[in-house]
Amino acid sequence: MNLFSPLTVGSVELSNRLVMAPLTRMRSGRDGVPGPMVAEHYRQRASLGLIISEGTYPSFAGQAFTGQPGLVTEEQVAGWRKVTDAVHAAGGRIYAQVMHSGRVTHPGINGGREVLAPSAVAINGLTHTYEGKQPYPVPRALAADEIPQVIAEFVAACRNAVDAGFDGVELHGANGYLLHEFLSPAANLRTDGYGGSPENRARFVIELYRAVAAEIGAERTGLRISPEHNVQDALETDPEDLLATYGTLVDAIAPLKPAYLSILHNDPAGHLVQELRRRFDGPVLLNSGFGVETTRDEALEMMDRGLCDAVVVGRPALANPDLVRRWRDDLPLNAPDRSTFYAFGPEGYTDYPEYAGQN
Numbered sequence: 001m002n003l004f005s006p007l008t009v010g011s012v013e014l015s016n017r018l019v020m021a022p023l024t025r026m027r028s029g030r031d032g033v034p035g036p037m038v039a040e041h042y043r044q045r046a047s048l049g050l051i052i053s054e055g056t057y058p059s060f061a062g063q064a065f066t067g068q069p070g071l072v073t074e075e076q077v078a079g080w081r082k083v084t085d086a087v088h089a090a091g092g093r094i095y096a097q098v099m100h101s102g103r104v105t106h107p108g109i110n111g112g113r114e115v116l117a118p119s120a121v122a123i124n125g126l127t128h129t130y131e132g133k134q135p136y137p138v139p140r141a142l143a144a145d146e147i148p149q150v151i152a153e154f155v156a157a158c159r160n161a162v163d164a165g166f167d168g169v170e171l172h173g174a175n176g177y178l179l180h181e182f183l184s185p186a187a188n189l190r191t192d193g194y195g196g197s198p199e200n201r202a203r204f205v206i207e208l209y210r211a212v213a214a215e216i217g218a219e220r221t222g223l224r225i226s227p228e229h230n231v232q233d234a235l236e237t238d239p240e241d242l243l244a245t246y247g248t249l250v251d252a253i254a255p256l257k258p259a260y261l262s263i264l265h266n267d268p269a270g271h272l273v274q275e276l277r278r279r280f281d282g283p284v285l286l287n288s289g290f291g292v293e294t295t296r297d298e299a300l301e302m303m304d305r306g307l308c309d310a311v312v313v314g315r316p317a318l319a320n321p322d323l324v325r326r327w328r329d330d331l332p333l334n335a336p337d338r339s340t341f342y343a344f345g346p347e348g349y350t351d352y353p354e355y356a357g358q359n
């Protein structure tokens, strides 16, 4: 088993173990409909074993970024259908990452709607709205009896993803957005059944996972987490609490046989990640986070040491549509251009060239 060997994930067979990370690129316009340029971007990357789409919103209130695509309207579903058709025609596999912003948004992004979170705690910092930079607002804490509605919106969006031709969905439980806000003791100050103890903080994600799996099948439902990532003020600094919280979550969903668990952590070989992997007992995808860009050597080593079943690759896949070939044959790489990560148009999006030399 190595990076370039097949892997079964849920109901699909991947031709290799390089997974394109979810990468927000904000090129779907104000209506959140992915167009032909988005389809071309993903099609170019179909040789990666599995593509995870950029985070897509399950409800308008949960839109985190300008130009972010959604999975709410018929037009959005039709737009995604063209993306998934293009990827499948090129022999690829694609999951939709479904993400709710939680407090990481602003009425100037989500169409003037309320900003919702587990607790009324704002994050420090500024966000890019359609009207320029604004401080993050204090969110409104969701009432317990509103939570079933949030879950119902996720379930509908995940059904839409399957109807749009995605091979499955990844619930975005990482990087400080809604799911992660429930898990983090710094973002979740609730005193009801969804806050306080590790078991209570894990409850929302467990209920959400179960509801989505009941609708589209656990074999089509993955989950991404980033314990101890400590971004966007979703702090998690107590090692015992971390293991209790994420252990509760993993123990609750593992018996359902999820498609995979994707973990973002800067110490993939460490106790926390490997203990969660042992308890999950299904395909685990790993990414070591933003600090250092994933390299070929790191990916090969993670597989050689048996730390995971597949490696999630962000920036190298963004800049190299033919990354699988380049890493397999150890060819030179294009460098990612940060200035076009979150921009408009094809520049830095669909114009990264394939390797043109001989090998």
Ligand SMILES: Cc1cc2nc3c(=O)[nH]c(=O)nc-3n(C[C@H](O)[C@H](O)[C@H](O)COP(=O)(O)O)c2cc1C
Residues within 6 Å of the ligand: 021, 022, 023, 024, 025, 054, 055, 097, 172, 174, 175, 224, 264, 287, 288, 289, 290, 292, 293, 294, 312, 313, 314, 315, 316, 341, 342
């Ligand atoms: C431009 C950009 C956009 C990203 N968008 C998302 C996203 O929508 N969802 C997510 O879970 N992670 C997102 N990430 C994090 C990546 O999935 C990945 O974890 C990170 O880039 C580190 O991996 P790398 O070193 O291979 O790039 C993003 C990262 C970048 C650079």
